[in-house]
Amino acid sequence: MKLRFAPSPTGSLHVGNARQAIANALYARGHGGRFLLRIDDTDTERSRESFVDGIQTDLTWLGLQWDEYVRQSERLDRYAAAVEHLKQSGRLYPCFESEQELAAKREARIRMRKPPIYDRAMLKMTPEQRAQAEANGKVPYWRFKLSDTTVRWRDGVMGDCTVKLTALSDPVLVRADGTVLYTLASVVDDLELDVTHIIRGEDHVTNTGVQIDIARALGAQGDTFAFAHLPLLLDEGGGKLSKRFDGLSLRTLRQDGLDPSAIVSYLARLGTADNPAPLSFEELAQSYDLGRVSRSAARFDMRQLLSLNRRVMQATPFEAVRAELPDGATEAFWLAVRGNVDLVTELRHWWDVVAGEIVPGVVEGDGAFLRQAIDCLPPEPWDGSAWPVWTAALREATGRSGKALYHPLRVLLTGEEKGPDMRDLLPLIGRSRAVARLETGARA
Numbered sequence: 001m002k003l004r005f006a007p008s009p010t011g012s013l014h015v016g017n018a019r020q021a022i023a024n025a026l027y028a029r030g031h032g033g034r035f036l037l038r039i040d041d042t043d044t045e046r047s048r049e050s051f052v053d054g055i056q057t058d059l060t061w062l063g064l065q066w067d068e069y070v071r072q073s074e075r076l077d078r079y080a081a082a083v084e085h086l087k088q089s090g091r092l093y094p095c096f097e098s099e100q101e102l103a104a105k106r107e108a109r110i111r112m113r114k115p116p117i118y119d120r121a122m123l124k125m126t127p128e129q130r131a132q133a134e135a136n137g138k139v140p141y142w143r144f145k146l147s148d149t150t151v152r153w154r155d156g157v158m159g160d161c162t163v164k165l166t167a168l169s170d171p172v173l174v175r176a177d178g179t180v181l182y183t184l185a186s187v188v189d190d191l192e193l194d195v196t197h198i199i200r201g202e203d204h205v206t207n208t209g210v211q212i213d214i215a216r217a218l219g220a221q222g223d224t225f226a227f228a229h230l231p232l233l234l235d236e237g238g239g240k241l242s243k244r245f246d247g248l249s250l251r252t253l254r255q256d257g258l259d260p261s262a263i264v265s266y267l268a269r270l271g272t273a274d275n276p277a278p279l280s281f282e283e284l285a286q287s288y289d290l291g292r293v294s295r296s297a298a299r300f301d302m303r304q305l306l307s308l309n310r311r312v313m314q315a316t317p318f319e320a321v322r323a324e325l326p327d328g329a330t331e332a333f334w335l336a337v338r339g340n341v342d343l344v345t346e347l348r349h350w351w352d353v354v355a356g357e358i359v360p361g362v363v364e365g366d367g368a369f370l371r372q373a374i375d376c377l378p379p380e381p382w383d384g385s386a387w388p389v390w391t392a393a394l395r396e397a398t399g400r401s402g403k404a405l406y407h408p409l410r411v412l413l414t415g416e417e418k419g420p421d422m423r424d425l426l427p428l429i430g431r432s433r434a435v436a437r438l439e440t441g442a443r444a
């Protein structure tokens with residue numbers, strides 16, 4: 001068994017692309033198959049080396065490992081051989097119509113209430129007409145003659161699928177400059193590299209009908225590949241994701257401080273009957289089931305991802321996160337704050353609370369109370385008991401309790417209304433910093 005993820009290097013991977021990469025990698029791992037990363041870079045106009053690097057960086061960051069790596073730009077001789085084969089068997093035919101001529105034909109067909117598909121005029125061209133066109137300096141591009149059939153397959157997600165080839169235009173597989181189109185290159189690779197299962201976006205369903213026909217024309221027998229088309233992922237507003245806009249790119253999520261395993265867990269379960277849970281790649285691979293993927297479009301929800309990210313962080317040990325913490329941050333700090341942040345980037349703020357400067361909170365009219373609070377502070381060393389000992393003494397001295405007792409202390413010491421348990425924070429803040437903040441509050 002072999003699966004593949006085949007992005008074109010025309011932009012940064014977004015969460016929709018990532019969902020496909022993850023599905024293929026999980027399926028391969030769960031079934032003991034191989035996972036191939038194929039860079040579909042035959043479109044030289046739009047492909048960029050920097051995006052090839054970016055794709056590998058993003059997938060590696062997600063923790064996806066590929067067993068094989070190929071680039072279509074290095075397999076051009078294989079496509080040339082396939083083109084030759086299809087020409088010999090009469091399935092590729094030369095065309096000379098310009099874009100304008102084709103547009104005019106399309107409009108005429110629409111006026112005549114016929115489907116606006118290509119009329120195969122060039123298939124009827126005589127050798128003399130072709131020679132004449134070439135003598136006039138025209139260079140042909142090549143269309144694939146689709147079979148007069150309906151292609152059917154049992155899709156792993158969509159169920160029974162049919163594509164009526166007679167309702168489609170014969171696709172162009174070779175441009176006038178001799179370069180081949182993705183539609184052909186992809187089939188040649190899938191056949192020659194022994195891909196067995198293809199999981200990709202729903203945007204490819206029609207392509208699949210055409211590609212099965214091409215695969216058969218190239219000699220493939222039987223059912224060719226096992227296909228599964230995942231519905232497209234929409235952004236939060238219901239819009240289409242695009243590699244050309246950076247909003248929900250993996251690169252942006254990485255810069256925002258999201259944990260890659262939260263993203264993998266989220267995208268693996270999004271649009272399925274299972275709730276997202278913080279699971280390891282191995283656990284996800286063992287439970288990944290295409291039969292549980294919904295057939296309707298899934299919508300990306302940042303709040304859900306953030307809440308999963310928080311759960312992942314709560315379970316992350318200090319050693320695993322150490323490199324991403326602010327300089328000097330200790331294990332006690334990590335354990336105190338990890339349950340209170342959605343993103344690792346928010347830790348900077350809590351590090352300032354315990355070890356740096358903060359914008360002090362404002363507590364009005366509590367000067368006398370705060371001076372008593374300073375007087376009641378127990379001597380150091382402090383551990384988790386310092387906070388209960390201190391607040392019990394202060395309750396005794398002032399008669400305050402509940403929110404009236406705790407709230408002004410939290411606000412002044414952290415600058416925040418909410419946050420990690422004060423029992424954990426107070427020893428990290430330390431006595432001198434605590435006294436200074438309380439004095440500032442008492443003077444206000």
Ligand SMILES: Nc1ncnc2c1ncn2[C@@H]1O[C@H](COP(=O)(O)OP(=O)(O)OP(=O)(O)O)[C@@H](O)[C@H]1O
Nearest residue numbers: 006007008010016017020200201202232233241243
């Ligand atoms: N919004 C989406 N949701 C889920 N899968 C998607 C989405 N957009 C693309 N894909 C899938 O991502 C995989 C990689 O495809 P590809 O690199 O062509 O991405 P693309 O975003 O469609 O790119 P481009 O905009 O350059 O055409 C394919 O399986 C494709 O079906």
